[in-house]
Amino acid sequence: MNAPLPSESLAAGLPLAPHPPVSEPVIRIEGLSKTFSDAAGPVLDDVSLQIARGDIYGVIGRSGAGKSTLVRCINRLERPSGGRVVVSGHETSRLEGRALRTARRDIGMIFQHFNLLSSRTVAGNVALPLEVARVPKAERGPRIAALLELVGLADKAQAYPSELSGGQKQRVGIARALATAPSVLLCDEATSALDPETTQQILALLRDINRRLGLTVVLVTHEMEVVRDIASHVAVLERGRLVEEGATFDVLAFPKSPVARSFLAGIVAHELPPEIQATLSPEPQADSDPVIRIVFTGAAANEPIVADLVGRFGLRPNILHGRIDQVAGRPLGVLTLVAGDGGDGRLAAALAHLARLGLHAEVIGHALRPALARRHGGPR
Ligand SMILES: Nc1ncnc2c1ncn2[C@@H]1O[C@H](COP(=O)(O)OP(=O)(O)OP(=O)(O)O)[C@@H](O)[C@H]1O
Ligand SMILES: [Mg+2]
Structure with missing residues (x-):
């Protein structure tokens, strides 16, 4: 989608006030570990990293490396076994109950398979987090309208998910994730179910939202092109450990770990015949x-x-x-x-x-x- 975003309606302050640039990292992960009771060893092992506010941060690694577990520890869909996760000053790894629910409103998430409710319209899906956050009914309508305009779906408010393309469904996912005006958007393989052209459109939308709103985007992906095209920093996970981390250009130009080199072989010519x-x-x-x-x-x-x-x-x-x-x-x-x-x-x-x-x-x-x-x- 290349249509201009409705920055005026955003600036009106309804759902999405731009986040001010702050030098303090928006996400701080220190010594994070995660062990599932039925797993042989740790799925995450002493992972430490920081993500700057307004960054687009890629997380790559082989299947089973622990990428999804890492992002799920950020919004506490998974409880860390050790270490600390701090998001916008809230130590999500320690919070419970109401404090956790409040902290989670600052963290949106989108998924590979969109996870929309098929029984609700597009507007109804975007309304869901607003209902959970007990936003008064009178405020919901204008917010939903602004969010759907933001993602280019103003004309689909009354459509059902089954009537949408994959790209449109992911736009609904993004609108829903942004409903509570989070400062962080977690994307777990958000473009992996989409064709290349639709992937580019969704990436353009994410980049626009990132730039206009200062939204921090964490992108888990196995698609190296996605990292190359929009991530400014990247972390490489291998069997639960952080093996490489840094500015995307540096990691892609001079990968140090074998896993990074083999990953990047398809997009940067580091591998010999x-x-x-x-x-x-x-x-x-x-x-x-x-x-x-x-x-x-x-x-x-x-x-x-x-x-x-x-x-x-x-x-x-x-x-x-x-x-x-x-x-x-x-x-x-x-x-x-x-x-x-x-x-x-x-x-x-x-x-x-x-x-x-x-x-x-x-x-x-x-x-x-x-x-x-x-x-x-x-x-x-
Ligand atoms: N709820 C769970 N219970 C037990 N083991 C789990 C659970 N969730 C994940 N695991 C294990 O943790 C490891 C890491 O899984 P994770 O889903 O984080 O990997 P991933 O890097 O996202 O992989 P993929 O690229 O396939 O999505 C895997 O070995 C997986 O089987
Ligand atoms: Mg995963």
């Missing part, structure tokens, strides 16, 4: 050439580096793989090439030159020449 990977060794061998990975970020992308390697350093680079992606709105290029050194230090000088240009270049191993020759379709 398998037949070359298989012959890669950390040390030079009798019949091998060094394989170099160059990561370009920002302005250095304009440098004529292959020409430099040839002209200034007398190397004969052979490109194995290369691509450029947009990550968090910035170009990220990865180029993998092989270049014989001749043993005279030319390669080291070339790498130092690339480093001076602000490129990240490293020898990632040594590949056997026959494997390289096969890849290029003939003897070298």
